[in-house]
Amino acid sequence: MKPLLVDYRLAAPVALHAQFEIQGFTALLGRSGAGKTSLLKALAGLLPAAGAPWGGLSAQARPIGYLPQDSGLFPHLNVLENTAYALRGPRRLAQAQALLDELRLGALARRAVNGLSGGEAQRVALARALAHGPELLLLDEPLSGLDAATRDTALAWLHETLTARGLPALAATHDPVIAGMADWLVLLAGGRVIQQGLTSEVFNNPGSAAAAQLLGFENVWEAEGASYAIRATDIALAGTGMPATVLSARGHGAGLRLECAGAAARFVVHLEAGGRERFAPGAEVFLRPDPLKLKRLG
Numbered sequence: 001m002k003p004l005l006v007d008y009r010l011a012a013p014v015a016l017h018a019q020f021e022i023q024g025f026t027a028l029l030g031r032s033g034a035g036k037t038s039l040l041k042a043l044a045g046l047l048p049a050a051g052a053p054w055g056g057l058s059a060q061a062r063p064i065g066y067l068p069q070d071s072g073l074f075p076h077l078n079v080l081e082n083t084a085y086a087l088r089g090p091r092r093l094a095q096a097q098a099l100l101d102e103l104r105l106g107a108l109a110r111r112a113v114n115g116l117s118g119g120e121a122q123r124v125a126l127a128r129a130l131a132h133g134p135e136l137l138l139l140d141e142p143l144s145g146l147d148a149a150t151r152d153t154a155l156a157w158l159h160e161t162l163t164a165r166g167l168p169a170l171a172a173t174h175d176p177v178i179a180g181m182a183d184w185l186v187l188l189a190g191g192r193v194i195q196q197g198l199t200s201e202v203f204n205n206p207g208s209a210a211a212a213q214l215l216g217f218e219n220v221w222e223a224e225g226a227s228y229a230i231r232a233t234d235i236a237l238a239g240t241g242m243p244a245t246v247l248s249a250r251g252h253g254a255g256l257r258l259e260c261a262g263a264a265a266r267f268v269v270h271l272e273a274g275g276r277e278r279f280a281p282g283a284e285v286f287l288r289p290d291p292l293k294l295k296r297l298g
Helices: 036-043 079-083 092-102 118-130 148-165 199-204 209-214
Strands: 004-010 016-022 025-029 050-052 064-067 136-140 169-173 184-189 192-198 219-223 226-230 235-252 255-262 266-271 284-289 295-297
Touching: 004 036, 016 036, 016 184, 025 036, 025 148, 036 136, 036 169, 064 118, 079 092, 079 118, 092 118, 118 136, 118 148, 184 199, 184 209, 192 199, 192 209, 209 219, 209 226, 209 295, 219 266, 235 266, 255 284
Parallel strands: 016 192, 025 169, 025 184, 064 136, 136 169
Antiparallel strands: 004 016, 004 050, 184 192, 219 226, 226 295, 235 255, 235 284, 255 266
């Protein structure tokens, strides 16, 4: 599938200039307020912006399917009628039913949308967005309202569906877990794209402190003229290493989350075992980052 080149400038509500590629299922990862939703709306023709592709075309003329943060289903229409909404002609309901069947949603066709689960509503919203044959699918914080187990299942189904249809998608998210399931990853910060590439390569090689923080690296610091990053799960306590003082200790699932002050920076450490009483504030510890997981930035 040939990459889709995007180059858009927005002045409001967030000033940004984004140049990047969409390849397969692409995640646009950025913090809240970074302009992810605004960029998707600009691509869909719903916000004034200059750029390519489709610059100057009305929203109706753009070959785009758009899924907002909520499913956006019409409550007065059933699943079949929602799916057929953008279709025209005497066979529109038959075409919508065929699409639902293809997406393994045919059994829901006569259901009222207010009786759907969150995952079902997201799938039906996708069917409606696919019905008119778009060239690009835009998803704003997909599946954000679902629990973790349902989200992972729904996201795998979404990826499988889009791949089978050869349809590229751009999914805006602030969640590194969702971003980690994409084919191509774009990082947005400070009004611009700060890094992009194959998802595994971006996760394994963040190019800056801002990129590392977006990717979920809890620890970013400078030492000896260079910046480094490491995840909290990749720091162990040992008999020797970087000396640090415990600032706080609290439960983290079945384990423990320590905040420590070292000479270079504050560090967060996730331990698999508990034992909070052993790490009272002021306790002295030695931190040993896993050298294979330590990332040198830049």
